[in-house]
Amino acid sequence: MPDKRIGLSEAVSSIESGMTIGIGGWGSRRKPMAAVRELLRSDVTDLTVVAFGGPDVGLLVAAGKVRKLIYGFVSLDSIALDPLFTAARERGELEINEYDEGMFVTGLRAAASRLSFLPTLAGIGSDVMAANPHLKTVASPYSDDEYVAVPATPLDVALIHVNRSDSGGNAQFLGPDPYFDDLFAMAAARTFVTTERIVETEDLLDEGSFHTLMLSRMYVTGVIETPRGAHFTTCEPDYGRDEAFQKHYAASAKDPESWRAFVAEFLGGDEAGYHEAVARFHAVQEKK
Incomplete structure (x- = not known):
């Protein structure tokens, strides 16, 4: 079995401006935040981002990395809206495809099946159709039914975060939900998996049944061991969401001066520097 372990900078350096990237996870849950932060450090722009969005989308939008967003929602879960994305959306700065969640998944399923579209009932009779005039309907060849023909959403690169992986890319989630990361x-043409820990293949079933082996190595281009790589989002059962830090993120994002200070403190250095800054933040919070 080939060893697919690579460095975070090596993986992200293969992403080029203009690409379509899919970001796994769900809202503020098990997001590949270490990879997102590495993208922030790059000179990549003009991205099309496909996501059930959370702070990943907010950060990339605020940094001017995103031209187009294809999404089912953007939320911080315990905080309803991501303020960075919301502000950009209200200013009309993004080209968007704002899909019903079922339609969003259908687009991924079509791309995963190498089809140009798939039919679905999701969206029929809703304002989603009016908001997406590019969408077309198709008549069933077997009945009088009509379906939304959701175009495939092929990805140049997918970024996902998991709890465990072996060195070959067999990836495991241990939390409550796979969040469509397999799709x-x-x-995607290439998939980079960040993981809390790389383990031996024979140890993958030590913490979960075979049902948790979400992703076969055949779909994985590279594996990057990134402890706390989903911070500040959840990565259950390894850790929960850092609610105090997320509140600080959201509050800082609402004021330009506070946001510049946040970026300088937490996003101005490398990944190790980020975690050191987060530790200092919590040390200050504990003294209050």
């Missing part, structure tokens, strides 16, 4: 990987 992101299958819809």
Whole structure:
């Protein structure tokens, strides 16, 4: 079995301006935040981002990395809206495809199946159709039914974060939900998996049943060991969401001066520097 371990900078350096990237996870849950932060440090721009969005989308939008967003929602979960994305959306700065969640998944399924579209009932009779005039309907060849023909959403690169992986890319989630990360990987030409820990293949079943082996190595281009790589989002059961830090993120994002200070403190250095700054933040909070 090939060893697919690579460095975070090596993986992200293969992403080029203009690409379509899918970001796994769900809202503020098990997001590949270490990879997102590495993208922030790059000179990549003009991205099309496909996501059930959270702070990943907010950060990339605020940094001017995103031209187009294809999404089902953007939320911080315990905080309803991501303020960075919301502000950009209200200013009309983004080209968007704002899909019903079922339609969003259908687009990924089509790309994963190497089809140009798939039919779905999701969106029929809703304002989603009016908001997406490019969408077309198709008549069933077997009945009088009509479906939304959701175009495939092929990805140049998918970024996902998991709890465990072996060195070959067999990836495991141990939390409550796979969040469609397998579809992101299958819809992508290349997939980079960040993981809390790389383990031996024979140890993958030590913490979960075979049902948790979400992703076969055949879909994985590279594996990057990134402890706390989903911070500040959840990565259950390894850790929960850093609610105090997320509140600080959201509050800082609402004021330009506070946001510049946040970026300088937490996003101005490398990944190790980020975690050191987060530790200092919590040390100050504990003294209050």
